[in-house]
């Protein structure tokens with residue numbers, strides 16, 4: 201039987217300035233036959249889980265994701281069931297909501313679509329670990345962050361083999377809402393990561409700390425967008441990575457200051473450690489500005505392990521191989537160390 | 551005393567330029583040697599060549615350490631055999647903490663896993679003798695350290711790694727009066743605890759205050775031009791290098 205697929209354009213830049221380089225977006229093919237994957241979950245007491253829909257006062261807000269409209273349409277067409285979660289007003293949860301996805305090859309594609317509502321004044325940490333291998337898997341999170349509410353989303357991806365992995369996030373933050381994203385991207389054959397965060401409420405904030413390690417023939421395609429519409433909103437996109445072998449990485453980071461976001465600040469920085477000259481390292485930082493009273497900054501630093509550093513380490517008995525391993529690990533650890541102790545079982549990140 | 555290092559007829563340089571024109575130097579186990587000489591004489595080059603630094607070509611002679619020919623051997627292998635070079639300009643290692651770096655280094659050199667708790671206690675004790683704040687253990691090695699702090703971090707490594715032969719390249723330069731004293735005490739502590747041999751490259755004598763010097767060598771223009779006991783240092787101090795130059 202012929203398997204039917206959909207061809208989608210995802211990870212679009214907010215404006216198409218890079219036509220010649222064909223970096224504006226990514227074209228991907230996803231299967232039409234999909235189902236959600238059964239995951240292990242630890243649900244803290246007081247977080248409500250509702251099958252099939254998003255719930256709460258923010259459930260009607262249309263939220264865009266980093267992947268974009270094509271993906272949204274595709275998910276609707278597949279008819280896949282959405283898992284809704286909602287916190288209680290004003291409650292700060294000590295225990296995280298933990299999910300673990302351990303893929304084992306399936307006949308269909310995998311889609312897990314979550315819809316998280318962080319109610320006014322509440323705060324929650326969500327941990328999602330992705331492991332194992334399959335042909336294609338997609339994880340999408342829609343996050344609705346209420347007034348003075350805060351969501352910390354920690355995602356750790358350690359997929360093996362040639363798994364094609366799609367990780368998409370869409371966020372909407374109301375007044376004083378905060379979204380903190382920590383992503384550790386270590387595996388998969390090809391990975392696509394998208395984030396769009398609508399900083400709609402006054403003083404709402406986005407902060408990301410992302411670490412990736414891409415080696416051999418793997419590839420990583422990223423699109424992160426901070427959409428500033430609210431006054432005095434802040435975004436801080438920070439990315440660290442290691443590229444080795446024939447790895448290919450494309451990072452698109454956009455800070456979009458819309459009319460009316462007076463007093464907004466945004467910054468993005470990427471720090472890449474290049475191990476081999478054979479890697480492809482592409483970075484597109486974009487700051488779009490429709491408002492005068494804003495501050496935007498971007499920067500990129502590229503590190504190499506030079507001879508003097510290597511000589512110093514070797515003079516202390518550390519072999520070249522180990523020196524490289526240490527420097528690579530350090531790059532990833534700087535983000536892993538941000539994760540509060542006790543949130544992960546230690547074995548999961550080593 | 552048994553011979554630890556024996557350099558004979560060593561010629562080395564970079565690309566087409568010879569910097570060391572036939573050096574003979576021998577150091578016995580546990581001896582303290584001082585290497586002095588004008589700027590650009592080749593002192594750092596000699597230290598680098600002994601430990602197998604990349605970029606230098608050895609065109610003649612040999613370096614025998616502990617009965618083994620280590621001429622042109624890989625730096626990490628030489629370090630594992632017990633040779634330590636304290637850098638004139640220590641390198642910054644972003645992302646790796648002082649503590650993590652030293653622990654890894656110790657594990658590599660000894661070939662044994664070290665328990666974190668034991669290591670921490672030891673490290674903190676040694677840091678205290680060097681008047682280093684404990685918080686430096688968790689800072690990236692040498693990143694943002696002042697010149698003097700970098701030198702102290704080198705002596706900290708000397709005391710933790712316990713090599714059989716330590717070459718200290720101007721470890722006392724750029725240090726304030728108190729810091730020189732602390733570093734000098736650190737070097738004496740190394741002598742006392744480990745009993746290793748030292749080659750101290752210096753332009754000053756205050757680092758030597760707590761040590762008994764066995765031998766002094768004067769290097770000029772890539773050659774050893776004079777040798778003697780500790781009194782040679784005083785001669786240099788009073789009359790400069792001019793007297794040794796041809």
Ligand SMILES: Nc1ncnc2c1ncn2[C@@H]1O[C@H](COP(=O)(O)OP(=O)(O)OP(=O)(O)O)[C@@H](O)[C@H]1O
Nearest residue numbers: 564569587588589590591592593594595596605638
């Ligand atoms: N990598 C190099 N590239 C070019 N020249 C070099 C290099 N290493 C050493 N030299 C040259 O070799 C000579 C000896 O240098 P070296 O650093 O060994 O001197 P030194 O005795 O340590 O001097 P100082 O007292 O100033 O530290 C100098 O003329 C220096 O310029």
Ligand SMILES: [Mg+2]
Nearest residue numbers: 593594595638
């Ligand atoms: Mg020198």
